[in-house]
Amino acid sequence: MSRKRWIALVVFVLLFGFYTFFQTIEALPEMGIGDLEWKEEVYQYGGLDRIALLEVEGVIMDQTPGTFFTSVNYNHRLFLKQLKHAFEDETVAAVVMRVNSPGGGVVESDEIFHTVRELKEEYDKPFVVYMGNTAASGGYYISAAADKIVANRNTITGSIGVIISTYNIHELAENWGIKEESITSGPYKDILSPMKEVTDGERAILQSLVDEMYDNFVDVIIEGRGMERNKVLQLADGRIYSGQQAKELGLVDELGFLDDAIDHAAEMAGIENPTVISYKTGWSAFNTFFVRFSGANDLLGVREIINHPPTPSLMYLLKW
Numbered sequence: 001m002s003r004k005r006w007i008a009l010v011v012f013v014l015l016f017g018f019y020t021f022f023q024t025i026e027a028l029p030e031m032g033i034g035d036l037e038w039k040e041e042v043y044q045y046g047g048l049d050r051i052a053l054l055e056v057e058g059v060i061m062d063q064t065p066g067t068f069f070t071s072v073n074y075n076h077r078l079f080l081k082q083l084k085h086a087f088e089d090e091t092v093a094a095v096v097m098r099v100n101s102p103g104g105g106v107v108e109s110d111e112i113f114h115t116v117r118e119l120k121e122e123y124d125k126p127f128v129v130y131m132g133n134t135a136a137s138g139g140y141y142i143s144a145a146a147d148k149i150v151a152n153r154n155t156i157t158g159s160i161g162v163i164i165s166t167y168n169i170h171e172l173a174e175n176w177g178i179k180e181e182s183i184t185s186g187p188y189k190d191i192l193s194p195m196k197e198v199t200d201g202e203r204a205i206l207q208s209l210v211d212e213m214y215d216n217f218v219d220v221i222i223e224g225r226g227m228e229r230n231k232v233l234q235l236a237d238g239r240i241y242s243g244q245q246a247k248e249l250g251l252v253d254e255l256g257f258l259d260d261a262i263d264h265a266a267e268m269a270g271i272e273n274p275t276v277i278s279y280k281t282g283w284s285a286f287n288t289f290f291v292r293f294s295g296a297n298d299l300l301g302v303r304e305i306i307n308h309p310p311t312p313s314l315m316y317l318l319k320w
Helices: 003-027 076-088 106-123 138-143 170-175 200-225 229-235 243-249 258-269 284-293 302-307
Strands: 039-044 050-057 092-101 103-105 127-136 148-151 156-158 240-242 275-280 315-317
Touching: 050 076, 050 258, 076 092, 076 106, 076 275, 092 138, 092 258, 103 106, 103 138, 106 138, 106 200, 106 315, 127 138, 127 258, 138 156, 138 200, 138 315, 148 243, 148 258, 156 243, 200 229, 240 243
Parallel strands: 050 092, 050 275, 092 127, 127 148, 127 156
Antiparallel strands: 039 275, 103 315, 156 240
């Protein structure tokens, strides 16, 4: 066998081995090996009574894992599983959720709020939120379900409202001789296409959606915070507030730090000196390697972009 054929054979064997290896890794959850999704870590040592500490970090979107050059901090499906697990765990007396998020999707935010509400009713456990650097828009939406909200005095919160946006590049495209050819089933099928101006009819449709989602946001605050509608409407004009301002306006209950939120949760649960546990994704750096390379034939994320191109979405999102 010639040298070139040997090289080709070795390359084939290596590629086949990598393919088989990663296919096996991706199949582990389907094989019932669910305990690899996360592991418990002790945040604070104490007695037998336990408090679960959950983390919402990053944009609240149901996104796919990152590619080699990108990353996704927040895993929506995994967080919902952890949330349910914390309430269902009989050894956990209370739940604390640390939020550091500018918000995100309207559906994902709503899923978290209603999941928390249902779990609180079923398991009757105190649920306390600590706001970190940012807990704005959707970050505030999910916090409104808490029995008590603790924020740092410098936390950026508020931004109560809805946004949907896109880029308009039709003039730039015309200058470069670029045209979009779309065959649609109706006049509004290509609504918010960046290749054309938004018509009055399209603007009216989008505004009706934004207004509906805004009303939902207002209702969530009224329900979660027990505030009057008129007061919420005065505060919900999209502006941001510091933690100190939010406390004065009744959007948060206390100013402090994460340990203060834990102390409040322990007091509400009637326990002393609790052990605080958090859920960390299993395999640590090894798992990160899998996430990055399980899509080894799409390192740049090109396939993901083609299959799921960026589209305008209704968002509860702080936009600087």
